[in-house]
Structure formats: C-alpha cells, structure tokens
Amino acid sequence: MSVRLILAALLLVFAGPVAAQDTLPPAPYAYRQLDDPALEAKAQALMETLRCLKCQSQSIADSDAPMAGDMRHQVRTRIAAGEDPEQVRAWLIERYGDYVSYKPEISATTWPLFAIPVALLALAVLIIVRRLRKAK
Structure with a gap:
C-alpha cells in the first residue's frame, strides 16, 4: 500500500465524525x-x-x-x-x-466567588482608614 492511500484512509476515518456533527438537524x-x-x-x-x-x-x-x-x-x-x-x-x-x-447560587464550590470580593473590599477600607489616621 502506498503512503498516500494510508493517509487518505486515515483522513476519512477521522474526518467523518467531525463532519457529521455539523450536519445534524437542530432539535x-x-x-x-x-x-x-x-x-x-x-x-x-x-x-x-x-x-x-x-x-x-x-x-x-x-x-x-x-x-x-x-x-x-x-x-x-x-x-x-x-x-x-x-x-x-x-x-x-x-x-x-x-x-x-x-x-x-452560593454553594460549597462557589462561595469563594462571593467571599473574596467582600474580603478585598474590607481590606481596602481597613488600609484607607489606617492611612487616614496616620496622616492626621
């Protein structure tokens, strides 16, 4: 068998499923x-x-x-x-x-998404308050 024939066969085997997914009718x-x-x-x-x-x-x-x-x-x-x-x-x-x-929704996997911004905001407020006190 020639190399071209083998490559063509491989292309058909792997390209078929990819092409089939786009041609499915919509639900x-x-x-x-x-x-x-x-x-x-x-x-x-x-x-x-x-x-x-x-x-x-x-x-x-x-x-x-x-x-x-x-x-x-x-x-x-x-x-x-x-x-x-x-x-x-x-x-x-x-x-x-x-x-x-x-x-x-807040769950075991998503609570950091809600807690981290609140913690960063609290930290920023704390830093600003301390700097304002030192400036006086």
Whole structure:
C-alpha cells in the first residue's frame, strides 16, 4: 500500500465524525416556540439566564450555536412537560456545572466567588482608614 492511500484512509476515518456533527438537524424546539404563550414566556425568561457553553458570552436565548439550540430544546421540552423553571435550572446546573447559570447560587464550590470580593473590599477600607489616621 502506498503512503498516500494510508493517509487518505486515515483522513476519512477521522474526518467523518467531525463532519457529521455539523450536519445534524437542530432539535425540534431549538428554533420553534411553544404553542402556549405563558409556557413560552417562562422558557424564554429561563433561557435568558443560562449561559451558552460554547459561546460563553451569550445566553442560550441569543446564541446560534448547535449546543445552545439543544439546550433551548431541553428547556422548552421540560417546561412543556410541566416542570418548574427552577427545576429545569437545577437539572442543567447538575448536568453542565455552575458555570451554565448567570445567576450563581452560593454553594460549597462557589462561595469563594462571593467571599473574596467582600474580603478585598474590607481590606481596602481597613488600609484607607489606617492611612487616614496616620496622616492626621
């Protein structure tokens, strides 16, 4: 076998799965709203508070990434099935981690994100107060 034939075979083996992921059709509710306006409003409000994991600077409501479409589909499907938006949020956080939520909750893994800024602010106030006392 020639080297070119081997390289062509390897290219086909490794390029197939990559190309297949972009050609998958979007999930049914990725770009279609729910029929009930009240349920769609709940889903839309929740989707605006969830981060697209691929884009990282957009909510899943604004992102055109395939992963965001899948997440919108999951949100709408679960809301239509009668789940509370907070249950859906908890499921997504369990599945993707705390980073998926724009509204992080204080937990064992996220408390430093809330405590460190408060501690730095307290330290800055303490330093300013001491310097002002020495200046007098």
